[in-house]
Amino acid sequence: MSKIKFSEYDVVICGAGPAGLKMACELQNKSSGAYKVLLLDKKKPWQEPVFCAEAVSADRLSEFWPLKEQWIRRKISGIYFTSPSRDRAEFYSKDCGLILNRALFHKDMADTASSMGVEVHFDALCRKVKKTADGDGAWSLEIHSLGETLEVKTQVIIDATGPGSKLSTGVPELAGMEAGDADLESGVFAVVDGVEHSPEHIELFFGSDFPGGYGWLFPRDGGEVNLGFVLGRSTANQGSSRDMLLKFINEYFPTAQIKGIYGGMIACGQSKKMIAKSGFFKIGDAASCVNPISRSGIVEAIQSAAIASASVLEWLESKSATERLEIERVALDNWINSLGSAHLQLANGKKAFSEVTDKQFNRAAKRLSRLPKEKTSLIRIFFAVLFSSPSLIWKLRSFIR
Ligand SMILES: Cc1cc2nc3c(=O)[nH]c(=O)nc-3n(C[C@H](O)[C@H](O)[C@H](O)COP(=O)(O)OP(=O)(O)OC[C@H]3O[C@@H](n4cnc5c(N)ncnc54)[C@H](O)[C@@H]3O)c2cc1C
Structure with a gap:
């Protein structure tokens, strides 16, 4: 020093x-x-x-900094979108991003x-x-x-x-x-072991368990994963983020062994x-x-x-x-x-996106899970959610203008 x-x-x-x-x-x-x-x-x-889930797009990052193998934890080739009824739509592409060792x-x-x-x-x-x-x-x-x-x-x-x-x-x-x-929001996550997962996939969870935001599973090194969520600001007073995280982990991943819990703010x-x-x-x-x-x-x-x-x-x-x-x-x-x-x-x-109901997410995920993964483009996922309720089209018009 x-x-x-x-x-x-x-x-x-x-x-x-x-x-x-x-x-x-x-x-x-x-x-x-x-x-x-x-x-x-x-x-x-x-x-x-580093208080972060550490996921980035490889293409976008390499525009600004040369990628180096030594600080890449995982290369991701698929994303699972999981609805409240646990129906999964899979988006697959050779490059769905990287998990960094920040x-x-x-x-x-x-x-x-x-x-x-x-x-x-x-x-x-x-x-x-x-x-x-x-x-x-x-x-x-x-x-x-x-x-x-x-x-x-x-x-x-x-x-x-x-x-x-x-x-x-x-x-x-x-x-x-x-x-x-x-729009300062809080993000909280646990580093855990003992969760069965695919090391090449990230998984995103939607629905009323994550009001205004979403939950995630991001693979880390070895068998470790990062389980966490970000919630909309309007939910700031709905209870302790730590308690909500423990509830999420117990319900979705009962075998998880928690090694540490961390959190931070996100200027969204x-x-x-x-x-x-x-x-x-x-x-x-x-x-x-x-x-x-x-x-x-x-x-x-x-x-x-x-x-x-x-x-x-x-x-x-x-x-x-x-x-x-x-x-x-x-x-x-x-x-x-x-x-x-x-x-x-x-x-x-x-x-408007935060107003999508569990029923709408479930309906969209069911529809998408019938498609082969190669045909599930991100845009198709977006429109499946959208068309699961025609009233959303009006609410979400700012996205598709
Ligand atoms: C739980 C969580 C998960 C996230 N997951 C992702 C993800 O998967 N992918 C993604 O792209 N983004 C993610 N983010 C967002 C991402 O972490 C931030 O957007 C990013 O780090 C912003 O970079 P920054 O350099 O602006 O600020 P920061 O990374 O916050 O860096 C600010 C630095 O300033 C220092 N500092 C603060 N105050 C002072 C001071 N007074 N004097 C000296 N130093 C000071 C801090 O120590 C820190 O090192 C996540 C955020 C959180 C909280």
Whole structure:
């Protein structure tokens, strides 16, 4: 462990999840190391377990980071969609995704950032930001690291601190910014042994046991699986997530031996609030970049960092206040034009999707389970659910427009 080297930086990135790690690498790579970049996290990003089900699309991830066998737990070739009556529809494709070992993936990204010249400290809590007294527009960031409190000065701060980010709260210059709390939902899971499963499949569970969300079984290494669920925000007061998880496991997987229970928040809503202001940029969950329906946020965080890194570099190169304001305004447009507008559409249809009844799921699953798996495309599954109740077509029109 070492102390923070300098009192001034060009860019400080707060948070070393996938968003912060990708941002660090992109800035170094695209500027050929022209800027002094500091990457901070309160803990090592490879600290186990990472609170996540760790599922990603192989194709989407490889657009942004080269895949490496050593951090892939499983390659997935099928998805079971299971209705409340336990009827299963199977979707099969050569690439249904990957289950990552996120700890090793983060380590690989962190080593890459370090080797590119980014200064990294994973024992550093970012506590407070304020504009410096110099009147030069720079930020002062208060950090607690290795038992000491210190301040560093920086032109740009990247907030990659994840869902429900508090770094910009109460800072007058950052009023009205996205706070990573758009439709904050809770996800909870257990790592378990002793469950019969296919290591090449993930299984998703729908119905009133998972109001507003869905349950999952994701295979891990050896015989381990990750069993968990995410619930809609409106169910937040329906009881303890832990108790609901234990009920799910006891009912669906009575032979399971629980090794540990974990949980976290997921920022599942897309907003149109600013994500860049006054040299302060938000990415990943801190900018509410999660897919509102699938609740996937790993590749989305990485993509948001890749997009925002171009704005940050443009901002640093420009010395005009008007130009910088425009770059900040366009940062949101850039995200909306890539994934944000699809997320807005999904967020609109979310309520209607949560109103699909058990009967409708059962009817759709029965219909689909009669089809050979090769013929069960995701779109067919979607429409089978839709046509199990014609009234849903109207409610879900925002999806199919
Ligand atoms: C239970 C659960 C299951 C999930 N499953 C999936 C899945 O299967 N697939 C998928 O794609 N997504 C999944 N997600 C979502 C995914 O985990 C997130 O979208 C993704 O991690 C977002 O990346 P990020 O870098 O924006 O934030 P994070 O990964 O949350 O990283 C933020 C980092 O900031 C650090 N930090 C926070 N505050 C401070 C501070 N003040 N100072 C310094 N450091 C700080 C944290 O320690 C952390 O390392 C799941 C989420 C949960 C909760």
